[in-house]
Amino acid sequence: MPYQIEFEPLGRKGACLSGKTLLECARALGVDLVNICGGEGSCGRCVIQILSGDVSALTQREIDQLSPTLLDKGFRLACLVSPLGECVVRVPPESLSTPQRTQTEGIEQFVEPDPLVHIYQLSLTPPSLDDLQADAERLIQGLLEQHGVEVNTIDFAVERQFSNFLREHNWLIQVAVRGTEIIHIQPAAKQKLLGLAVDLGTTKIAAYLVDLQTGETLCARGEMNPQIAYGEDIVTRMVYAHQDPTQARLLQELVVDALNELTRALCAEVEVDPTSIAEMTVVANTTMHHLFLGLPISQLMKAPYIPAAVSHLDIKARELGLQIAPGAYLHLLPNIAGYVGADHVAMILATGGHQPDGITLGLDIGTNTEIYLSNNGKLSCLSCASGPAFEGAHIKHGMRAAKGAIEHVRFEDDVLEFQTIGDAPPVGLCGSGILDALAQLLKSGIIDERGRMCDHPRVEEIDGIKEFVLVSDEKEAPDQPTLTFTQKDVRELQLAKGAIWIGIKTLLEMNNLRASNLDEIIIAGAFGSYIDIRSAIAIGMLPNLSLERFKQVGNAAGMGAKMALISKLQRNKAQLIANQAEYIELATAPNFARCFARSLDLGPIKSS
């Protein structure tokens, strides 16, 4: 029997089948709850509050994960509770997975347009009883005679259109040629030829609509990756896809639908039809790449983490259900390894990591942090398992960068100040806030070099674990929950920063370099764009160098996708980067075990 459920403050209402959890019901109604463990009741993030109505009994897992105060107020975990009648449910902001920011901006590099697709105007003589040439051959001959362009194939989807098209447009047309293939046909009105570049991230999708001939970006949009409803992190999604081929297909379709939706929105913005898009590039990490293409992922899930394929791939976009020009190709930039994907190749391309001059370190910090080192053009790269702490997961009051998240913290002379996203009342800490908190507490001596939390009026001990109170409901914000930063959080962050530190150290040592040799340190990606570099230096995550050497570049992967979209040369460079970059498997790197213990120490890195 279905029950009517209402999600507040969103005002989303709908029927939920009995036996379904509120998480499943929320998904069905398009309410995206944070859900890191994939609905298994272990991450404790899909917290909701039952405002009215009967629901299933409290479970031990909820008792373990929610404080008695919260339980008293009707807070539950959506994945463990099912409605037994009509319900009204409140979704706290920190449980909502829709963020405030999606990242499309990034460094712009000037690239001379050199697209793979070219357009030609044609005026053909209509056939007659004395001139019986077939339409396809007439088109091919026209291109040769009028433009000296030799083609040998007409895309099959185009072939299905053009006989009627030629007659409807009085034999005056514009054709798009890619290599030796006609891939598109339009009225001869010198229409723009468009391309779409996509950065398909685990969390966000950024898409850019580009004029292929001028290289100009006409508009850009970011959206959440809808796969998030099936797990925030990559491993959860891989497990979900691995369980059942129909689940893998579902993840694929979600992304395809989201891309089609993004495409329609972008095209509506500049009033063009999505079928004007004659070329598309996508960069993604290797897992997202495989899920998007429907490639198998089981071999990616266990050591030695082998991708099905790493080379660039050109396929017809229609083969994946992408609704652009029916003959258009989708170009996927090459991956490097199981945990260094095409998004990192695109970042290297966009940040000039393949240039022969200078020593550059580039990082994209996330659950997996990819790092490259360009030693006067000699590239090496690796991925380190920095964990989701900087995305707010496994942190007691962590959250993603959404409204009310504390994004910056300052603690000086025992005065605590913070800034929240949207200046909203604080509901948790996002990555940059977490990083600041650790750095500030370290500086003030409340946390020592080994990560131990010391005594302080703001430090309380709850169930034997020390917690630094950032926001207390009695004082700073009477209506808000108590927000703390705990000893356990410090341990998580030590592991995260330690992993990144080992990554950097490994790359430097393998190149016989010291941190001081680095000319430039490039930080890309959403988290990296918002952090206070001083905090990252202070905890020993990034090298202790002058701030001018650091460059926060935003969505460099998206920029790389755009460069490869408009330029054959850049596309070739991307493949060269993938071929030439030396991939280092950190697990087999010689200094890994030796470095591990030291990597956890907090405090600025001493150039050794």
Add this chain to the structure above:
Amino acid sequence: MPYQIEFEPLGRKGACLSGKTLLECARALGVDLVNICGGEGSCGRCVIQILSGDVSALTQREIDQLSPTLLDKGFRLACLVSPLGECVVRVPPESLSTPQRTQTEGIEQFVEPDPLVHIYQLSLTPPSLDDLQADAERLIQGLLEQHGVEVNTIDFAVERQFSNFLREHNWLIQVAVRGTEIIHIQPAAKQKLLGLAVDLGTTKIAAYLVDLQTGETLCARGEMNPQIAYGEDIVTRMVYAHQDPTQARLLQELVVDALNELTRALCAEVEVDPTSIAEMTVVANTTMHHLFLGLPISQLMKAPYIPAAVSHLDIKARELGLQIAPGAYLHLLPNIAGYVGADHVAMILATGGHQPDGITLGLDIGTNTEIYLSNNGKLSCLSCASGPAFEGAHIKHGMRAAKGAIEHVRFEDDVLEFQTIGDAPPVGLCGSGILDALAQLLKSGIIDERGRMCDHPRVEEIDGIKEFVLVSDEKEAPDQPTLTFTQKDVRELQLAKGAIWIGIKTLLEMNNLRASNLDEIIIAGAFGSYIDIRSAIAIGMLPNLSLERFKQVGNAAGMGAKMALISKLQRNKAQLIANQAEYIELATAPNFARCFARSLDLGPIKSS
């Protein structure tokens, strides 16, 4: 409200929605009624007999087309009658479109196998933490190292399979390579690599399952083209497809489903999986080719009858929904013109029309008769609108070659003898019988050179039209209908044979040849295989030459499809034939009008 309808003697039962005609109901139940006009009530072929039950009132069209005797017995036209309750309906054999014979046999030419697809055995080293190469690149490198074969693409569908496949088969596999692409992957058991050659005819589909490496035909099957339910002739089907894109798609799907069914049946016969088929060729006339591929046909329907495309085409079979190896290609042989298709190219290829020595005439007689003349290798060809008379249409008691059809007639000393298919009681005349009847009556003087029927005890006049009684219900077959051959039938046949005569004459004149110069006359196709050449000579349809010069070759188009399947060289020859054959548009040929009147004369052609 649906009514239960039973079709006898087939025993097919099912529900028919009220308002639907019995023709639509029969279609829905898989009872294929002859239906030349596409269900418009004008061809009078879908005759059925209502044995019991209420049906809609008699229409004027039925009164016009069915004799009072038939009407008395409850005979109706299925396309004009709807049930008003439960009904039992009898389908006379001549109204059933399922024939006795399907044509797969044809001349066998020895062709050295030279397939496009090759297989290689591979034993790969599994990846490890020290050897992180991705699966695709490992496969490509293995092929290069172990066989010196360089590939640059892996079919996308194969790429989706092989990571799991490699691991399941312990890295021992067999790959199929076409050009520079890996199109298939199998366990390393030195399995056969199969191909499928198809002659997609307007009426029949013939398919051959072939070992690509030896060239051996493992088995062959013929089926009716299921599009027949939507019109027996090409023009009706084009009109049907042109009315509505969903109808065009339906015609396409019918053929695809039939091919998948044929494929499964062929594979079951030799106990292989359809996914072992790694290459497929199809020959068809230009209309069938276009309908099969979903190409537009409106420009084919009116002068100057321009095909969308004539060149050979290689597409992934999966793009049409063909269920063979997911990465397999479908190769369509080239067409020559709107009314000379790839089936004729294949016939030229199989009958050696491109050979440099000898003067050969080749004909495939049907509603459109395609004729080629090879003048020591110089090819010219044309199509003539011979009409459907030889397929039994527009002939009062004509029918297709099905059980009970009179296939041979002899009339000597006023004694009439005939032979029926399956030695069944006579129900009509099929093409060879019609041809014999005309020749025999001409010889006996009952029909004169101008086609006039003279008086004779067997000639009766009904409604002012003379009819020669072949079978009378009182005499030869008391339970059978009267079968006649009418003055009107003679006129239809004069037009048919005249069209072919003009075609042959035009080709000869354009080559400055006389009929006596012909070394060989090749007759291909189902009708041509069963006719008595003497009759064809006697009425002046074929040149008056000694019988040794004639060769009846059966399904030469299917043989050509098979040759192109197993040999790259033959495929290239087919394209050369299409490029080099001079197509003559009969409507613009200079002697057409001059010849027309003379072409109708009956009697052996005098070599002029």
